[in-house]
Amino acid sequence: MEYKSNELLICIASRQMEDGTSAFIGTGIPMLAAALAKRMHAPNLIPLFEFGGVGGTLEVLPLGVGDSKTFYKAFAALGICDLMETAQRGLVDYGFLGGAQIDMYGNLNSTVIGPQQKPKVRLPGSGGANDIGSSCWKTIAVMQHTARRFVPAVDFVTTAGYLTGPGAREAAGLAPNSGPYRVVSNLALMGYDEETKRMKLLATNPGVTVQQVVENTGFELIIPEKVGINEPPTDKELTLLRNEIDPGRLYI
Amino acid sequence: MGEQESGLSKLLLSPDANDIREWLHKNKSMVLKDKVMSESEAVRTFIHEGCYVATELYGSVRAPMSLCREIVRQGFKDLSLAGQGVMETEHLISGGCVKRIELTYQGWEVYGISNVLRRAAEGGQVTISEWSNASLAWRLKAAAMGIPFIPTRSMLGTDTFKYSGAKTIVCPFTGQKLVALPASPVDVGVIHVHRADQYGNCQIDGITGFAWELARASKRLIISCEEIIPTDEIRKYPDRTIIPWFLVDAVVHAPFGSYPGEMCYYYERDKQHIKDYIDQTETEEGAQAYLQKWVTGPKSHAEFLELVGAEKMDGLRKAVLGR
Numbered sequence: 001m002e003y004k005s006n007e008l009l010i011c012i013a014s015r016q017m018e019d020g021t022s023a024f025i026g027t028g029i030p031m032l033a034a035a036l037a038k039r040m041h042a043p044n045l046i047p048l049f050e051f052g053g054v055g056g057t058l059e060v061l062p063l064g065v066g067d068s069k070t071f072y073k074a075f076a077a078l079g080i081c082d083l084m085e086t087a088q089r090g091l092v093d094y095g096f097l098g099g100a101q102i103d104m105y106g107n108l109n110s111t112v113i114g115p116q117q118k119p120k121v122r123l124p125g126s127g128g129a130n131d132i133g134s135s136c137w138k139t140i141a142v143m144q145h146t147a148r149r150f151v152p153a154v155d156f157v158t159t160a161g162y163l164t165g166p167g168a169r170e171a172a173g174l175a176p177n178s179g180p181y182r183v184v185s186n187l188a189l190m191g192y193d194e195e196t197k198r199m200k201l202l203a204t205n206p207g208v209t210v211q212q213v214v215e216n217t218g219f220e221l222i223i224p225e226k227v228g229i230n231e232p233p234t235d236k237e238l239t240l241l242r243n244e245i246d247p248g249r250l251y252i
Numbered sequence: 253m254g255e256q257e258s259g260l261s262k263l264l265l266s267p268d269a270n271d272i273r274e275w276l277h278k279n280k281s282m283v284l285k286d287k288v289m290s291e292s293e294a295v296r297t298f299i300h301e302g303c304y305v306a307t308e309l310y311g312s313v314r315a316p317m318s319l320c321r322e323i324v325r326q327g328f329k330d331l332s333l334a335g336q337g338v339m340e341t342e343h344l345i346s347g348g349c350v351k352r353i354e355l356t357y358q359g360w361e362v363y364g365i366s367n368v369l370r371r372a373a374e375g376g377q378v379t380i381s382e383w384s385n386a387s388l389a390w391r392l393k394a395a396a397m398g399i400p401f402i403p404t405r406s407m408l409g410t411d412t413f414k415y416s417g418a419k420t421i422v423c424p425f426t427g428q429k430l431v432a433l434p435a436s437p438v439d440v441g442v443i444h445v446h447r448a449d450q451y452g453n454c455q456i457d458g459i460t461g462f463a464w465e466l467a468r469a470s471k472r473l474i475i476s477c478e479e480i481i482p483t484d485e486i487r488k489y490p491d492r493t494i495i496p497w498f499l500v501d502a503v504v505h506a507p508f509g510s511y512p513g514e515m516c517y518y519y520e521r522d523k524q525h526i527k528d529y530i531d532q533t534e535t536e537e538g539a540q541a542y543l544q545k546w547v548t549g550p551k552s553h554a555e556f557l558e559l560v561g562a563e564k565m566d567g568l569r570k571a572v573l574g575r
Contacts, residue, residue, distance in 0.1 A: 027361040051459050068517075078459065084386035124357050127384070134406045
């Protein structure tokens with residue numbers, strides 16, 4: 001079946017979700033990706049929403065992280081402190097994040113373009129992103145892939161990635177063995193090099209060349225010898241997305 | 253580990269726990285009295301120029317919209333705001349009520365960034381310090397605990413910390429670096445709940461956001477509620493009282509008080525109204541026209557609901573997701 005760019009993004013993000021794990025879900029693509037993962041390979045994925053929803057079925061698509069759909073038929077409807085403390089204790093596996101800018105260490109900006117006190121573009125601010133990036137074991141960023149978004153240095157570090165490189169998270173006081181894990185973009189799937197903590201290409205999306213990814217990345221991306229190719233969305237994924245998950249076409 | 257680092261922003265509230273104890277001792281009590289009043293009286297009595305206001309939950313979910321509209325109506329010009337909001341805090345900013353924001357998030361989630369915040373921040377009408385969601389909630393928790401700060405690992409190593417008013421500390425037990433979040437004993441908390449009795453005992457359905465923390469961190473607490481219920485009902489389900497009466501200063505009856513946002517199990521959000529509002533806020537004129545029609549136009553919440561119309565409200569009641 002033919003598919004749109006954001007449908008591909010949702011499917012690739014969905015495939016990163018692991019059955020039997022917990023994940024903080026943000027508004028938009030991560031919500032659709034989690035709803036899809038639960039219907040595909042990860043029925044026991046536990047979606048967590050920062051204002052208190054725990055383990056909802058995602059039968060109806062939420063419009064925000066406090067929406068009643070985030071705790072529809074859920075195991076628990078708690079509060080923000082409880083869930084953020086759960087992550088701080090080390091019980092949350094994954095966190096999904098977005099932002100206007102990301103750098104090669106996975107630091108994210110969702111606060112401001114230009115100086116904080118004299119902004120060129122004022123963005124919404126951290127919200128739960130900083131907490132999720134500080135406390136989840138692994139974070140997955142979902143981004144549109146352009147050189148203006150994949151930048152050498154973010155204007156503002158809203159959410160900690162690997163900060164300035166190996167050892168920097170720990171030196172800042174953050175928990176060992178936590179940090180950025182994947183970046184899902186409309187062009188490719190990226191991970192991080194274990195030694196340098198720099199972003200590296202893992203797989204390109206169907207029809208996208210390595211060269212295109214490089215051209216749309218504003219910093220030096222590590223290109224390993226072997227680069228995979230992501231499978232396009234399957235008919236089953238697309239049918240679920242269009243007919244069950246987002247029939248009202250709020251996002252797709 | 254090195255020296256202590258300090259966020260650059262000036263705190264808007266003193267976290268001194270002794271001052272708060274003295275204030276609470278003098279001004280609050282467990283005496284049962286009828287606290288039901290109009291939104292106009294509640295806002296006039298407890299909110300004053302220069303004070304720090306915090307709202308809960310946010311924007312399109314169990315938000316105290318009717319009280320925020322009343323704050324705009326009363327023409328405040330110099331409030332400080334805990335910035336965790338969507339439409340309710342946008343109204344306070346558009347209405348010119350706010351000078352300072354301790355911000356975590358002001359945006360529209362699925363619908364994108366806030367035009368209102370953009371104009372206010374880029375035009376320099378408000379000064380903003382940066383915090384994370386959990387940090388703001390934990391600051392309230394510290395105030396609720398009666399302590400001056402609470403340690404966390406959030407914000408470490410980031411510009412969010414740098415532009416906050418927090419400091420780093422070294423843990424006296426482990427030697428590890430932590431962020432010390434200053435307690436946030438807010439002047440006035442504003443919370444919308446499902447049900448309350450005349451004394452202010454409150455029940456909330458669904459997620460509790462940070463209502464527990466804000467209620468206990470507020471020097472003055474204004475509650476609006478969908479229903480006022482008999483105290484016998486409260487006594488039948490004491491385990492449901494998330495906010496007990498002695499925290500509360502005013503109880504305002506506000507059916508559809510979260511409109512155009514949702515109230516779980518009571519009514520669905522009005523998506524079209526919200527969408528039209530966001531389109532209108534693309535220009536300052538549009539934002540002001542909305543305020544004139546929907547906020548300052550009606551003289552009370554009752555008049556506002558007349559403008560919304562019974563048919564609309566019936567539809568949203570029917571559209572609500574069950575259990």
